[in-house]
Amino acid sequence: MDRYKLEFDNNSSKYIQIYNNIKKLIVQGDIKEHEKLPPIRKLANFINVNNATIVKVYELLEKEGHVYKVMGSGTFVSSINIKKEVKLVDSEDLIHLESGNPSKDMFPLENFKSSINMALEKDGASIFEYDDGKGSKELREELCTYLESKRINTSKENIQIISGAQQGIDIVCKGLINYSDVIFVEEPTYNGALEVFKSRGAKIISIPMLNDGIDIGILKLKLEKIKPKLIYVMPNFQNPTGISYSKYKKKKLIELSEKYNFYILEDDFISDFTFDSEDNLPLRSYDMKNRVIYIKSFSKILMPGLRIGIVDIPKELQEKILWAKYSSDISTPRLIQKSMYYYMKYYNWEEYLDDIDKLYTKKYRKTKTLLEENLSDKLKISKAQGGLNFFLELPRGYSSQDFYNFILQRGVCITPGTYFFDNIMDDRFFRINIANEKIEDIEKGITIIKNNLQEFITSYKNGETISSNKMFY
Structure with missing residues (x-):
């Protein structure tokens, strides 16, 4: 006990x-x-x-x-719907197609080291004091300029510096969500957000994803009957599917938020790059009604360990979310904020983004081709328009948890789809992420999956794991 x-x-x-x-x-x-x-x-x-x-x-x-x-x-x-933790194998030969963290060789170490030194020299001992309120004024001003390139017109007064996107989701929920409030989410979606919503006692309603974004028809049907407090979305290169919303659906979602009086929590982690998308502008850039709470993370385009991001907040919500941020950690470390400011201002931020764009786009397009050539005859592959994730579907009768264990033994680590559903009834999906590995290792991993897939299909249909999960009613 x-x-x-x-x-x-x-x-x-x-x-x-x-x-x-x-x-x-x-x-x-x-x-x-x-x-x-x-x-x-x-x-x-x-x-x-x-x-x-x-x-x-x-x-x-x-x-x-x-x-x-x-x-x-x-x-x-139970065991059918249990979300089991991914346990990584400690092996130098393991190909990590589950990790969403960028490869360490992408980190701009020398330039960022210089920006840290600049922060220490210019700010002195004051850089180790708590930062009041919304964060560094200089950084927020610099970020406003950055957001203009995304056609987001805002001011430093609307921006709150946060310690990563996960904290952004958490403080928005602390400020706005009460027990039994309704939150709509995409299905599938980011597991970290689901866990935050559940911790607040929210009622979660999932809306399916289509190839051009959330299913607007089902969303409208739900809205006729249920009033959500907010809807959580990733309109560009969604995690885990890689799907991007069409321009029509972005505009329609804002229109619906105004009609039915709810907020949209937009999680933007990689809209900086176009990939194959026809429109990679954030949803926030279309928002003229102050309906979008915009979270921007830098973990996939800079260094995840910095733990820095922003929330662009409608004025009427700022006091609540500022209080929630203060109650979480008082402030994001001033040294990190000022170092980020000096890096963006003096170390060719646009040139750096352009380099990362080329690297990620090359990875994405190569992986898309490899998946279509090697796996599309046996697996259904999500219609990604870009990003770092591909969502694949096993045939009916198979479990992604079984496949995770099976392919891990052969040297490839993936993420079972159970992580991305609030209440999954059919565990056939899995995600591969290309952020961490080099192109040659991604190709090797996909080849391993291809070469072993038939054995899995032959041996694991309604196999031991599924049989042992029988419910004893």
Whole structure:
């Protein structure tokens, strides 16, 4: 029972904290598949809450697919819908097609080192003080100039410096989302956002993705019946599919946000580059109604360890989100902010972006060709218009978790699709990401997948893993 111990805080309800704790134990494998959870009364007494709280927790876990109930026997851990953690193999020969981090040889180390030294020399000891409010004034002004190239007209007063996109999502939710508020998301979508929304007790409604963006027809049907607080989207080179919205859908989404009175949380991580897209402008560039909360991350185009990004916020929301940022970490380190400012201003930022554009575009187009030539006869491949991700679909009757384990043993690491769905019923999808590996290693990895795919298809249909996941109703 010790693993169920929990120290409660005041940031969210006990019900949500207990749910998140048990879910974490399940996902990490600390509670095994088909293991029985403690009886309601016993667990309630152990962590000093009432029985009704545990009933609600178990009901939510069942709704999310993490547990199932057997009449007269109790509540047991499920396995079909469990989101299992990817465990990396420590091997120099392993080809990493799961990592979204840029290759270290892309990092502009020498120039950024110079920008750090410049920050230390110009700002002195003051650079180690807390930065007040929204962040460095100079950096925010420089970022406004940068955003103009994306046709985003804003001011430094609307920009909040953040410690990465994940924090941006978190502080927006802290500032705006209350328990039981509705959030619409793309399906599939970024897992980190899903976890934040669930931690706030939000109700998540998934809208399918089509080849040109979110399914507007289904979205309109949902909006007729349900009022969301916001919708979370990645309109350019979406993670995990690589799909980009058409210009029509970008404009239509803003039109709907005005008609039905909800905000759009736009997560932009790589719209700086065109790839094969006809329109890589951010959704925010079309927004004349102050409906878009725009998060821009630099983790895929600079160095992820810097943990820096921005949120461009409609004026009426700024106070709430500023408070949420302060409560998270007071401020993004001033040394990082000023170093970023000096790097952008004095070290050929546009030239650097152009170099990264060429490198990523070359990787993307080569990978797209390799996938079409080697795997399209057996797997369905998402219609990516660019970016770093490709989403592939196994035939019906197969599990991406099985395929992950199978292909990992042969030297390639991918990401199972379970990470990208709120409540997946059919686990056939997996993602490959091309950010980290060189072109020759990407080609080698795809060749390994091609050469072993038939063996997997022959051996794993309704195989041992799927059979052992049978529910005991």
